[in-house]
Amino acid sequence: MLDAFTEEQEAIRSFVERLTAKYDRRYWVERATKGESIDELWRELGRAGYLGVTVPEQYGGSGLSLRRLAILMEELAARGVLAGFLVISTAMGAIPIAKYGTEEQKRRYLPALANGSEKFCFAITEPDAGSNSFRIRTLARRDGDQYILSGQKAFITGVNDADHMMVVARTVSADEVTDKREGISLFIVDPKAQGIEKHQMDIRILMPERQFRVFFDGVHLPASSRLGEEGKGLKILFDALNPERITLGALLVGTGRYALGKAVEYAKTRTVFDVPIGAHQGLAHPMAVAKTQLELAALMTHRAAEVFDQGGEAGMYANMAKYAAAEAAIETVDLAMQVHGGSGFTGEVDLITLWPMVRLMRTAPVSREMVLNYIAEHTLGLPRSY
Ligand SMILES: Cc1cc2nc3c(=O)[nH]c(=O)nc-3n(C[C@H](O)[C@H](O)[C@H](O)COP(=O)(O)OP(=O)(O)OC[C@H]3O[C@@H](n4cnc5c(N)ncnc54)[C@H](O)[C@@H]3O)c2cc1C
Known part of the structure; x- marks a missing residue:
């Protein structure tokens, strides 16, 4: 442990100490072995306000502080509790919505993220594009006041357990843009929507979450599900x-x-x-x-x-x-x-x-x-x- 602990770190550390006395490494390993989510711990984090550390106060959080989230993650992991969903939902779900969401999107998603009643997963990886995310082929084609989403993603962690999926797609294909950074958009998608199929992958890592291939076959999305300006998602x-x-x-x-x-x-x-x-x-x-x-x-x-x-x-x-x-x-x-x-x-x-x-x-x-x-x-x- 670093000696110069701030008051904030100290408060988080003592909270985590109490929490992990109840939900300890043994609890985490049991859940991870069965591929079951750590729901009780998640709810307690929500009740104690820790899922709201990346959510502004007017939407039920305590202000956008990645630092507080990082300290929480570090302290949990130091006791053997690896809360990966905090990364995916609390960081990658809440922060972009808090920074770029419309008023309607913020009101719809942020309070539920802050109290832990809803979770996000995040989908960018595709089998063909790999690390070259600019070459993703999942396409959201504009059709009136909606988009039609087609394509596929791989390795999507926890999509079976998530209420929403942040999907990175192209609104203009990579071949049609002069600057590859253009034409990328993010969408908030219901993982249970019609036209979505999920297949669990055989990944051998001890963690509560599982990974899935996700297929989008003409999924209808309202235009209001796009996060930020069209094509400017980078x-x-x-x-x-x-x-x-x-x-x-x-x-x-x-x-x-x-x-x-x-x-x-x-x-x-x-x-x-x-x-x-x-x-x-x-x-x-x-x-x-x-x-x-x-x-x-x-x-x-x-x-x-x-x-x-x-x-x-x-x-x-x-x-x-x-x-x-x-x-x-x-x-x-x-x-x-x-x-x-x-x-x-x-x-x-x-x-x-x-x-x-x-x-x-x-x-x-x-x-x-x-x-x-x-x-x-x-x-x-x-x-x-x-
Ligand atoms: C357990 C697990 C959970 C995951 N969860 C998610 C998730 O929730 N959501 C999601 O979207 N994705 C997820 N991923 C996907 C993950 O982000 C990718 O596997 C990762 O980005 C690497 O991409 P790739 O597998 O296509 O490898 P590739 O891009 O095919 O790379 C293969 C190798 O080539 C190297 N390489 C490639 N290009 C270069 C270069 N230019 N210079 C040097 N080396 C290079 C890479 O470093 C790597 O070593 C998950 C993966 C795993 C295994």
Whole structure:
């Protein structure tokens, strides 16, 4: 834990301590194993006002603070409770609506997001486009006062459990625009609407949420379901993707702390050659490095959230935070398993259970390579290879 805790951090930390006394790691693992959502915990977060931290006060929240959400995620994860839906719904659903929604959209969605009665999922990835999101082919064709949505998405987390899906589509196909950044629009879609099919994917990661392929076959959407100006969705999109990177950074820092805490405890007591294994620098130094990397990643995550909250250009910070936190968490979980020897592979020690999740974060929601491409191009001004 960083020493200089602010009052705000302290309040969130003690709330999370009480909450996770009731809904602890064991509760989370049970739900995740069955693929069931953590509804009771979600409702308590809503009752305590924590789902409203990204919602302005006039719509039932406590003001748009990504920083508060990041601290909450970090503290939950540090106790082994990985609340991924906070990223998807509370960051990627609420923030774009709060910033770009019409008055009607804000009144319709934000109070329900703030009290936890409704959730959003987020759909951008397509099988053919992959990381090249400009090439998405899901098309929303204008037809009078509605749009007709056709196409498909892949890996959509929690669409089975969500009340609404934020869909990134093209209103003009990529071949028809001179500037690929044009023609992207976001839509708020009912996942149960006619013309939508969902097929669960076989993803082997311990988390309460499941992933789906989603097919849109001529889905009718009212024009009022579009978020922001038609074809100008890129700015809105990044005001969802940057918060995603930042809050996942926080989740990863917390997860790393959880794993390192276990490793340190074990290293103090496990004795193999007369002294506790933590006395061997072959283990002690990597643990010290892991601690350092996690705290550095925490600093960057908090910085990124502050820049976002102040309305600054958060892209560089968000990418660096996500990169640093993912690499630190991957190294830390791997090390924690090494410290535990063979026991590191048991369900009881509960470290191998974290591995797929932290490893995922080198690949998704944005891969390590695409993060580094961003920093190379936008921060260092290097030419682009693709
Ligand atoms: C468990 C899980 C949950 C997910 N949840 C969601 C969700 O809720 N919503 C959603 O929309 N998506 C979701 N995704 C999708 C995820 O965001 C993508 O898998 C991710 O963005 C990578 O895209 P891709 O799989 O198409 O890989 P690809 O784009 O095909 O990339 C493959 C490899 O090539 C590399 N590569 C590609 N282009 C370059 C380049 N120019 N330079 C260097 N390397 C490059 C990549 O870094 C990667 O290593 C989820 C994925 C998983 C596995």
